[in-house]
Amino acid sequence: MLAAPSKNAHLLIVDDDHPTRMLLRGVLGRQGYQISEAANGLEALQRIAEQRPDLVLLDVMMPELDGYGTCARIREQDADDNLPIIMLTGAEDIAAIDLAFNAGATDFITKPINWPLLTQRVRYALRTGALNRQVRENRMREASVRRIAGLGFWGWDLSTGELQWSQELLTLTGIAPAAVASVASLTARLHPDDRPRLLQAFEMAQAVGARIELELRLQTDSPAIQPAERIVHLIGERGQQGQEAERVYGAFQDVTASRQTAALVDFLALHDELTGLGNRRLFLQQVNRALQQAHSNATPVTALVGCIDLVRFKRFNDSMGNSNADKLLTLLAQRLRVYATGGSEVARIGGDEFAVLLLAPSEADAEARFQHLVDALALPFKVDAHEVFITCSAGVALHPQHGSNAEQLLQQAQEAQRLARSQGRSWMTASLDAEDAGRMRAALELERALRRALDNDQFFLVYQPQMDLTHGKIVGVEALLRWRHPVHGVVPPVRFIPLLEDLGLINPVGEWVLREACQQAARWVAQGLPLRVGVNLSPRQFLDPHLFDIVLDAAQQAQVAPGLIELEITESLAIQDLDHSIQLLRRFRDAGFKVAVDDFGIGYSSLEYLLRFPLDVIKIDRAFITDITATQADRAIVRAVTVMGQSLGLQVIAEGVETQRQCDFLEALGVSEVQGYLIGKPMPADELEQLARSFTRPH
Structure with missing residues (x-):
């Protein structure tokens, strides 16, 4: 009609x-x-x-x-x-x-x-x-x-062996479709390391109908296409029945720029831009991995963490200029790499502060190697045709005497370095004195009290607001766990949350957090305040086979819409078991829950994971926000992450926003929401409700 x-x-x-x-x-x-x-x-x-x-x-x-x-x-x-x-x-x-x-x-x-x-x-x-x-x-x-996303289409006729490509192949890669009209001609264009994978995938698709999904490096001879090696993501699957079963239908995407951006984010997040050494974040990860391997090693291994500080380095900036001072730091980094060998790691953890990890069969061997390293730094450096000598103060900490994890060992090494400098010594080893013993006893008492905290209703939640930059309103919160000790009062989370993991208590406490957060979300809805509530999932929780049922039951019992519950995971957590993570996150998404990747940038920060994981939100870690208005590296990272999130249709939330300048910069960059002390500190539910109802955007 x-x-x-x-x-x-x-x-x-x-x-x-x-x-x-x-x-x-x-x-x-x-x-x-x-x-x-x-x-x-x-x-x-x-x-x-x-x-x-x-x-x-x-x-x-x-x-x-x-x-x-x-x-x-x-x-x-x-x-x-x-x-x-x-x-x-x-x-x-x-x-x-x-x-x-x-x-x-x-x-x-x-x-x-x-x-x-x-x-x-x-x-x-x-x-x-x-x-x-x-x-x-x-x-x-x-x-x-298709043009914006770098997408095109391809097909493979199994009966004739002919490959067919859409015209986007030429515009994206500089390769004419007719030049790769067969598997053999396509293979000839590939990087040699990629050829076996392509042939195997095509053979499996033809033999048993297996799905094709590959990333390939295509060599182009077009001078207009740069770089000449293009990274192409190829996906295809065989038709289901009849004549369609004799064809493979697929799509391809030029992901060269995305991979370059991801590599930049990865590098800047974990490396020092000047020296190329790992930064503090990477060093702590490396030390913890080394400690885990040492525990499983049949042969005893001593791990030494050393902190090396350059004494009065500012005088080199004043006398030589910033450029030559940077050259000196680069030469120092190269020398540390040369002398710290045999399973060692080197990092720049501050402006004139470096850290090393040495693995040795015994404590004596480890300290001897560190002495050799310190002696090497006493040799002259040649900068701009001049010989330059530096003075160092250093401290070392040994595992397990001075700490059980990377943070503790590095902290002990830094304290030993400061003591060595005050005493005019080149380096010192950390020691366990009476004060250290007292701290250890206090830690044991804290563990005992923590085991009783859940049964004694000592845990409570606070909520930090998240502001939508477009409308200037509070639209969500992050639920944060707190512990009120009967004697010491509120204990900082950094002290007790790692203990919950170590003691195996994180699962029951995490379930309590989920249920309490869902109930609070439902209470706010009943009061006409539908706020999204973010809940952090710990690594142990994420590996719990019953996690999906626990989350679903918590939402159903509270009678809250799943869309108001945002489950926050970290990058490092999700990549431990990719298949499990993708399957579980997809189940959460299908059930209506929101999924966010928290602390983005301090883990692996790979675009591959963003593409594969079913996500709704990226939360940029506060480490990149603190100096965003002054530090070029942080600005580059935040800009790259925001552009990636926007291109993937993800919401981007910046954490740790404390000043209006930071907020203005992030808004101009396209960040969706901000969270931090500029908007509000973590607070009880009733205070959060009052803030959300009367909130006026800061200016």
């Missing part, structure tokens, strides 16, 4: 006969159309250029420029070929009809005019024109999306 005519449809009547135009205006005007007139073809072309009508009624026999010529000129100007044109003619022969259609007419009607037929044909032509415009707009939109 034809749709009713649009009241806004604009018709142009072109006829040299004034009475005919009047009749057409009267009949069609009563149908609700807007009418314009032209007395000849030249006038019609001018009206079309000025007014852009929705349909043209065009008489054939006119002076100066007849209907056929006018129609042809309209089509020349109307490249999209969407403007409906109905020819009005007194002729009924086939030749006249052919001339009309050859000139580009949409339809024709003969004179004398059958008025009911005319109105129906006008309505049909208008609807057809609208559909044609919509189809073309959809095609243009799809082409734009």
